[in-house]
Amino acid sequence: MEKIVINKDLCIGCGMCVAEHPEYLIFDEMGQADPVDKKVEPQDKASLLDTVEKCPTQAFKVEDIKEENENHE
Numbered sequence: 001m002e003k004i005v006i007n008k009d010l011c012i013g014c015g016m017c018v019a020e021h022p023e024y025l026i027f028d029e030m031g032q033a034d035p036v037d038k039k040v041e042p043q044d045k046a047s048l049l050d051t052v053e054k055c056p057t058q059a060f061k062v063e064d065i066k067e068e069n070e071n072h073e
């Protein structure tokens, strides 16, 4: 399944992704973007990929994550 991944070494906490996708992201205690545990819904993919392009530090990624216990579709 596809999920948002934030590289905390790169994120400067500009807040753009959190503002654009509040259903997917919150701020952590360091003020950086923190993805909630939610898979990317197909209808949100295009706007999330747009945010990948717009993140000023390339910290924001959408990645296909295989989970060992992924036994449902």
Ligand code: SF4
Pocket (backbone or CB within 6 Å): 006, 010, 011, 012, 013, 014, 015, 016, 017, 018, 032, 033, 054, 055, 056, 057, 058, 059, 060
């Ligand atoms: S847009 Fe990029 S730099 Fe800004 S908060 Fe999100 S991940 Fe961090």
